Amino acid sequence: MRETREKTADVELVGAACAGDRAAYEAIVERYLKEVFSVAVRILGNAADAEDVSQDTFLRAYERLDTYDRNRSFRNWLLKIASNLSINRIRSRGRERRLRLKMAENEGDGTCEPVVPDDVPSPREWAYWLDQIDESQRSAVVLFHFHDLPYTEIAEVLGVPVNTVRTHLYRGRKRLRELMSAARGLENRAWNVAM
Amino acid sequence: MECRDVDRLMDAYLDRDVGAEEAGRVQAHLAACRRCRREHGGLIELLRSPEPVEVPPGLKDRILEAMDARYGCPAGRPRRTAGRPGRRWMAAPWWGAVAASLLFFVMGWLSSQWWQGPDRLPPIPTPNPKVEPVTIVLSPWMLSSWAQAATMPGPAAPVAMLVNGIATESLLEAPVEVCPAIRIYDRSRQELVPVPPDTDAPPPEIPLLPLVPRYLGA
Numbered sequence: 056m057r058e059t060r061e062k063t064a065d066v067e068l069v070g071a072a073c074a075g076d077r078a079a080y081e082a083i084v085e086r087y088l089k090e091v092f093s094v095a096v097r098i099l100g101n102a103a104d105a106e107d108v109s110q111d112t113f114l115r116a117y118e119r120l121d122t123y124d125r126n127r128s129f130r131n132w133l134l135k136i137a138s139n140l141s142i143n144r145i146r147s148r149g150r151e152r153r154l155r156l157k158m159a160e161n162e163g164d165g166t167c168e169p170v171v172p173d174d175v176p177s178p179r180e181w182a183y184w185l186d187q188i189d190e191s192q193r194s195a196v197v198l199f200h201f202h203d204l205p206y207t208e209i210a211e212v213l214g215v216p217v218n219t220v221r222t223h224l225y226r227g228r229k230r231l232r233e234l235m236s237a238a239r240g241l242e243n244r245a246w247n248v249a250m
Numbered sequence: 251m252e253c254r255d256v257d258r259l260m261d262a263y264l265d266r267d268v269g270a271e272e273a274g275r276v277q278a279h280l281a282a283c284r285r286c287r288r289e290h291g292g293l294i295e296l297l298r299s300p301e302p303v304e305v306p307p308g309l310k311d312r313i314l315e316a317m318d319a320r321y322g323c324p325a326g327r328p329r330r331t332a333g334r335p336g337r338r339w340m341a342a343p344w345w346g347a348v349a350a351s352l353l354f355f356v357m358g359w360l361s362s363q364w365w366q367g368p369d370r371l372p373p374i375p376t377p378n379p380k381v382e383p384v385t386i387v388l389s390p391w392m393l394s395s396w397a398q399a400a401t402m403p404g405p406a407a408p409v410a411m412l413v414n415g416i417a418t419e420s421l422l423e424a425p426v427e428v429c430p431a432i433r434i435y436d437r438s439r440q441e442l443v444p445v446p447p448d449t450d451a452p453p454p455e456i457p458l459l460p461l462v463p464r465y466l467g468a
Binding site: 109 | 261264265288289290291292293295296297298299300302303305306309310312313314316317320321
């Protein structure tokens with residue numbers, strides 16, 4: 056019932072915004088900014104990028120308001136834009152990071168070993184751990200575990216089949232488990248040396 | 251519940267895909283088993299919902315200012331339409347169709363001017379009987395359906411005319427004393443093709459396809 060009321064309100068606001076009512080779009084921004092920003096910051100891992108993505112999300116949504124299907128969830132449509140922009144930003148950052156690593160490798164003696172932190176971050180430092188997994192897996196983990204979206208809605212947001220969402224979640228969690236085991240191994244070795 | 255049961259059920263547990271009773275047994279086992287806490291505890295803690303995120307102050311205002319700057323809509327003034335603001339002139343489809351049609355015709359005219367070749371074959375230079383005639387052999391593959399459909403007598407004749415055109419064009423610059431007669435031999439019929447027709451009349455004009463470049467002699 057509450058969802059139906061919210062959906063009706065969204066449709067009315069979108070209709071008013073399409074007709075040129077700026078106040079209606081301001082109400083949409085007010086309603087969804089926190090959720091859009093939360094998704095962006097948890098996928099991207101830093102607030103500065105998340106601010107840019109949030110701004111781009113609402114600008115792009117405004118430009119494409121006439122393409123929004125009013126039979127579907129406006130919230131998921133907005134989160135889809137935010138997720139795609141976040142993933143694209145990670146991928147562009149990934150290109151720069153790969154290029155920097157390659158340049159460092161060319162300048163150095165050819166070895167390029169991964170950096171192991173001196174102190175292993177705690178599991179609550181989700182930004183660090185999520186940064187270690189693929190962006191598609193990261194998006195699925197954030198939307199499912201941090202935003203409680205069901206599989207079907209995650210599939211709608213990410214634009215992939217439900218089975219693909221399951222695969223992303225399974226592989227993402229498996230990778231996180233392996234990383235945490237490896238980190239615990241380092242912790243144990245450090246502890247043995249100290250003894 | 252054994253450790254291997256917890257390992258097997260952990261994905262379903264994280265997916266919230268187990269019943270309340272089974273979830274309770276997994277939690278009880280984790281509380282009692284140090285090995286399973288080490289194996290799964292970190293991930294469970296990581297995936298527990300973190301603290302709510304606070305929106306940076308002023309972000310909403312910055313977003314609305316960016317919208318006003320891009321779409322030129324100061325606060326309080328309603329817009330006429332959303333969708334593609336600032337591009338309303340493109341919304342009328344007939345403008346695009348007219349522009350595309352004009353462009354198409356202009357490009358077509360320009361390309362026809364570019365491809366335009368001679369209206370007719372160059373005149374066949376007077377062969378020098380003292381110079382050995384040149385025989386050009388037409389293989390069967392050259393007698394294409396195009397040649398078959400032509401109105402000239404014999405399937406080889408139009409192709410022969412084209413080949414003759416190529417040959418004569420290449421000889422146009424040659425001095426008269428080395429200008430040979432040109433004979434076309436149709437290999438499929440094993441006979442010479444009369445090129446030009448065996449009369450004193452000038453060779454017939456072959457209407458040229460507009461897209462055939464000049465260098466083909468057509």
